[in-house]
Amino acid sequence: MTILYLMIPISLLLAGFFVFGFIWSIGDGQMDDLETPRHRIFAVDDFDQTNHELNEKKGNS
Amino acid sequence: MAFSDFSFLDSDSVGPSYTTKGRLRGLRFFVEGMRCGQCVRKLENLPATTPGVLSSRANLTQKTVEIEFDSKVIQPSKVAESIETLGFVPIPVTTDIELSTLSQKTQRQTWIRLGVAGACAANIMTFSFSTYFGASGDWATAFGWLSFALYLPVVTYVAWPFYQGAYRSLKQRSLSIDLPMAVASLAGFVFSTIQLIRGQSDYYFDSLSGFLFLILVSRAIQQRLQTQFLSKNEFAQGLELKRLRKLVSSGWHWVKAEEIKAGQGFVVLQGDTLAAEGLLESDSALFSLAWLTGESNSRRFLKGATVPAGSVLLSPKAIFLLNKPIQDTQFGKILETVHDIELNKSSLSNMSDRWSQVLLGVVFAAALIFLGIYWSVSPQEAIRRSLALIILACPCAMAFGTPLALASALKRARRHGLVIKDLSVLDRLLSIETVAFDKTGTLTDSNLTLVAVPSIAPVYLKIILALENESHHPIAFAFRKAFSHLESHPPVTGLRESPGVGVSGYIYGRFYELKHLNTRTKEIACGLFEEGILLAKFEFSAQLREDALASIDKIRSYGLKTHLLSGDTEGSVFPVAEQLGFHPTEVHASLSPCDKASWVNKRQNTMMIGDGINDGLALASASVGVAASGSIEAALKSSKVYLAKPSLNGLVELFELAKHTKRHVRHNLLLSLGYNLSGGVLALMGHIHPFTAALLMPASSGLIIFLSWLRDEK
Numbered sequence: 120m121t122i123l124y125l126m127i128p129i130s131l132l133l134a135g136f137f138v139f140g141f142i143w144s145i146g147d148g149q150m151d152d153l154e155t156p157r158h159r160i161f162a163v164d165d166f167d168q169t170n171h172e173l174n175e176k177k178g179n180s
Numbered sequence: 181m182a183f184s185d186f187s188f189l190d191s192d193s194v195g196p197s198y199t200t201k202g203r204l205r206g207l208r209f210f211v212e213g214m215r216c217g218q219c220v221r222k223l224e225n226l227p228a229t230t231p232g233v234l235s236s237r238a239n240l241t242q243k244t245v246e247i248e249f250d251s252k253v254i255q256p257s258k259v260a261e262s263i264e265t266l267g268f269v270p271i272p273v274t275t276d277i278e279l280s281t282l283s284q285k286t287q288r289q290t291w292i293r294l295g296v297a298g299a300c301a302a303n304i305m306t307f308s309f310s311t312y313f314g315a316s317g318d319w320a321t322a323f324g325w326l327s328f329a330l331y332l333p334v335v336t337y338v339a340w341p342f343y344q345g346a347y348r349s350l351k352q353r354s355l356s357i358d359l360p361m362a363v364a365s366l367a368g369f370v371f372s373t374i375q376l377i378r379g380q381s382d383y384y385f386d387s388l389s390g391f392l393f394l395i396l397v398s399r400a401i402q403q404r405l406q407t408q409f410l411s412k413n414e415f416a417q418g419l420e421l422k423r424l425r426k427l428v429s430s431g432w433h434w435v436k437a438e439e440i441k442a443g444q445g446f447v448v449l450q451g452d453t454l455a456a457e458g459l460l461e462s463d464s465a466l467f468s469l470a471w472l473t474g475e476s477n478s479r480r481f482l483k484g485a486t487v488p489a490g491s492v493l494l495s496p497k498a499i500f501l502l503n504k505p506i507q508d509t510q511f512g513k514i515l516e517t518v519h520d521i522e523l524n525k526s527s528l529s530n531m532s533d534r535w536s537q538v539l540l541g542v543v544f545a546a547a548l549i550f551l552g553i554y555w556s557v558s559p560q561e562a563i564r565r566s567l568a569l570i571i572l573a574c575p576c577a578m579a580f581g582t583p584l585a586l587a588s589a590l591k592r593a594r595r596h597g598l599v600i601k602d603l604s605v606l607d608r609l610l611s612i613e614t615v616a617f618d619k620t621g622t623l624t625d626s627n628l629t630l631v632a633v634p635s636i637a638p639v640y641l642k643i644i645l646a647l648e649n650e651s652h653h654p655i656a657f658a659f660r661k662a663f664s665h666l667e668s669h670p671p672v673t674g675l676r677e678s679p680g681v682g683v684s685g686y687i688y689g690r691f692y693e694l695k696h697l698n699t700r701t702k703e704i705a706c707g708l709f710e711e712g713i714l715l716a717k718f719e720f721s722a723q724l725r726e727d728a729l730a731s732i733d734k735i736r737s738y739g740l741k742t743h744l745l746s747g748d749t750e751g752s753v754f755p756v757a758e759q760l761g762f763h764p765t766e767v768h769a770s771l772s773p774c775d776k777a778s779w780v781n782k783r784q785n786t787m788m789i790g791d792g793i794n795d796g797l798a799l800a801s802a803s804v805g806v807a808a809s810g811s812i813e814a815a816l817k818s819s820k821v822y823l824a825k826p827s828l829n830g831l832v833e834l835f836e837l838a839k840h841t842k843r844h845v846r847h848n849l850l851l852s853l854g855y856n857l858s859g860g861v862l863a864l865m866g867h868i869h870p871f872t873a874a875l876l877m878p879a880s881s882g883l884i885i886f887l888s889w890l891r892d893e894k
Binding site for chain 1: 216217218220221224225238239240241284287288291292295296299302303306319326404
C-alpha cells in the first residue's frame, strides 16, 4: 500500500486547493447576494443583437 | 418631468457623506419600487444609457443599487435623477449605514466556517471509514492521526462561535444551544485524543466534525432566512432630517442640520419636512401637520409664527430663522422614542428558546448524573455514552424546526398579502388581549363619496368636473363618480392644483375655485367659489371597508376586546362606531397621535391597527403594530406588520397564521422531544455509538424538514 504515501498528500493538497478557492470566492463577494443573479440571465445584451444582425444579413434564413 | 431635489448630493458639506471614494466615486440608493427581475435589469442597464455611469449593481433582496460613476462626466445628483427617470424612487444612503440586517462580515464568516467544516469532516470520514470496516495496524493509526490533524481547524476555528456563545450564556446564567455544541466539540476532542495516544481505536473526530458541519448548515440557512425576510428600512425616512438649506446672500446651499445655529436663516422648499423648529420669515405659508396631529387638513402660518419641526411645506417656498434644533423638539422626541421602543422590543425571548433551555438543562443533568454513576463501572464507557447522548440530544428541532415553521409562516403570510417585519410578531400575537383600530384609512376606505348634491344649476357641476379633470385627489374621484352622467364640460384656462388647498381656473372668463373647507362635523368638505364668492358646499364621507364588520366580529369571537381610536371629532366617529358594533365605552375620539400612543401604552398586550405614517407612535408603542395604509417603507418603520391588500380580513388571517405556526412549532418540538427521549435512553444504555448518533441527528432533522414541507403543501 505504498501508493498511499503518494495519494494521501495529493488528496489533501487537492482538498486544500478547493477550500482555498471557496474562501477566495466568498472574499470576492460571490456568495453575498444569491437572489439577484438569477434575474440577470434574462438581460438583453450585445450578444443577442449581434445574433440578430447576423440573421438579417443572411436574409432571414 | 420634474425631478426630486437631489442637489444635496453635489454639495460640499452634505454630499461627501453619501459618496464613497476609491478609484471611482460610488453612490448607494435604497430603491423604492424595485420588485422584480425587470427592475434589476433596468437598473443594471444604466451604464449603457447614462454617460458617466460606469457600473451599476442591484440587489433585489435589500432593494438597493450601488453605482460607480466618473465625477468628471456626471454629477451625483444626475445619477439619482437617472434612476428616477426609470420610474423608481431613489433614496440616497449615507456610507456609514449597513444595508442588510446581518452584517456582511458575519455572513461571510459563517460561509467560510461552513466550507472548512465540510472539507475537514468529509476528509476525516474518508479516513475513518477504513477503520469501521476492520482496518488495523499501522495504517489505522496513521489514519487516526490524520483525522486528529484535520480536526484541529474544526475544534479551533470552526467551533469558535459556539465557544463564544456558550461563554456568554454561562455569564448570563442561561442555557443556550451553543453549550452542548461547545461541550461536545471540546470534550469529544480531548477524549478522542487521549484514546488515540493510548493506541485505542475509540476516537470520534468524524462524528464530531460531521455534527458541527450540520449545525453550521442550519445556522447558515437561518441567516439566509433572516436577510431574505427581514427588512431594514429605518434609514429611509430619517436621512432627510439631517440636512438643511442654509440661507446665504446668493441664495442657499446645503449644510448638515447641526451646523445651523439658532437665529440663522434656512430655506424650505415644497414637499420638504421641516428638520428643525423655525420662526417663519416669509409673509405666509401653508403646511401639513399630519405627522404631529394626524390631521390631513393644511394649516396656514403667518410671518413671525413658530412652525413645529415635522411639518411638511405645501407652499412653493418659505424662509425661516432657526428656533430649536430637531432633537429639542416634540417631533424629534417622538422619533427618538420610536427608535428606543424598537430596540427594547427586540430583546423579548420567544417560545422555542424557553423550550430549548429546558431540554438542554435536562440533557446536561442526565449526562452528568450518568457520568458520575457509570464512572465506577468503566470511565471510558461512561464518557462514550455521555458523548453519544450529548451529540444525539443536540436540539436540532430548535435549530431546524422553529426557523422552518417561521419561514413557512412568512411564506404563507406573503401569499395573503401580509408583510411581516419581525418574526417575534407571531409569538406575541398569541398573547394579545385588546385590539385598537384607527378610523380614517383603516376602517374606512381611502375613497370618498359625495354625501349630497346641493341644489345648484347643473352647469356648475360641469364646471366642477372641468376643474377636477386632471386631479388625482380622492375628492376629484368622488366628484367624477357622482357626476359621471354628465357628458361634456367646458374648457378651462389657467388650471392650477395646489396640494392641500384645491383647484382653480378660468372658465368663460370667470375665476372659479374648489377649495377645502374646515368643518366641525363631517370629515371633508369643499366649496365652489366664483370670483371669491361661495356658491355651494359639498360634503364627503369615507366609506367603510366592505369586510370591516365581518373581520371585527371574527376578532371579537376570539375573545379579544376591540376599541376605536380616532383623531376625528365625536360627531364623525360615533356613527361609524355604531355601524361596526362598538360599545360607546370602546370609542375614543379627538385623540392626537400622542394621546393614542399613551392609550396604547397603558394597556398590556395591545394590537394597534392604523395608518403607518400618522399613527406611527401608537403603532410602535403597541405590542403588535399593524399598518393598514400609508407607504410600505414608512409603515414598516413604525409597525411590525403591513397589510398590503386593502382588506381587514388580513388581520383575521394574521391571527390564524399565529395559531397555526404555534401548533407547527409545538409539533416539531414534541417530535424532537420524543426522538431525544428514546434516543437518549438508548444512548445511555450503550446501544448507540457516537458515530451512529452523529448520523441520527441529521436524519431526525431531515424528518422534521420533510414533515414541514408536507404541511406547507396542504
